[in-house]
């Protein structure tokens with residue numbers, strides 16, 4: 001059997017069973033890797049509107065199946081999340097992160113509650129119905145302050161969802177934010193493998209605690225997002241498979257994956273970035289393993305390739321997170337080098353995103369965009 005027929009078979013299996021055995025996964029990734037090394041003239045154009053959407057026949061089979069899976073739950077809808085990066089202070093020292101504690105070259109900032117509410121006001125008028133409050137682990141913001149900000153947003157915009165992405169906390173803190181009105185929480189595990197986790201993070205962080213946080217969040221009632229960096233230093237195929245198995249078992253509502261991109265002021269400055277193709281392959285695999293998951297085409301994907309996010313939609317993604325942070329702080333929230341969209345106004349971002357989504361054959365939907373079938377509190 002040739003590679004193409006075998007790929008058809010394996011993708012069919014993944015679509016039906018939503019998983020593969022370890023040896024099938026190995027074969028699957030080998031075939032994809034082989035196909036990527038083949039001549040450019042064997043590539044097929046999968047979307048005329050996007051010149052970069054030329055892929056191997058094996059990839060075309062995979063991406064088509066991923067889009068079919070997405071369509072079953074979400075049609076061609078793409079949901080917008082308005083990202084507000086409200087503090088770049090962080091007590092942690094993750095080795096890959098540009099705003100890590102020990103990077104003295106970062107100009108630190110915090111947004112006030114009023115500034116955050118202004119971002120929401122602007123976002124709301126542009127049609128956003130989800131606000132994502134993201135920041136480093138900044139102890140200046142006490143639980144009471146976070147609860148006050150969440151409650152104020154929910155009071156002014158009761159039809160909007162609030163997502164938090166502020167790292168590891170105690171169960172009590174998570175519960176307090178939830179009671180204040182927070183709907184969703186993003187916390188990427190980055191890698192499930194304990195040794196790899198140790199390699200990427202400072203001594204005081206552990207994968208056990210990260211997983212404890214994720215379980216607490218789910219039990220409390222949040223829509224929870226986890227995810228990984230693709231191509232992070234030291235990552236092997238085994239690590240990726242462990243992560244796929246962990247996520248499949250955990251059943252997150254959202255999965256955020258993006259390529260690792262080095263930042264010049266970190267210990268990983270000289271490391272190679274993750275690849276566009278590996279990220280697209282994994283987006284499609286995640287869509288097939290967890291067909292109802294909310295799956296962003298991340299800014300990091302748009303950073304490693306100008307059409308990265310459009311290609312992400314063609315591989316099964318259905319969420320995008322334009323930046324609503326004030327213009328003067330955007331360049332200070334650089335988790336990695338070269339981050340895109342640090343100059344544009346929120347309204348210009350909105351138009352640009354709409355165009356990109358349409359090019360990929362999808363449509364922007366201005367709603368909360370909850371996980372399919374999720375019972376939202378009070379509704």
Ligand code: SF4
Pocket residue numbers: 090091092093094097098099100101135136137167
């Ligand atoms: S990855 Fe998050 S927790 Fe780690 S240093 Fe960066 S902002 Fe802090």
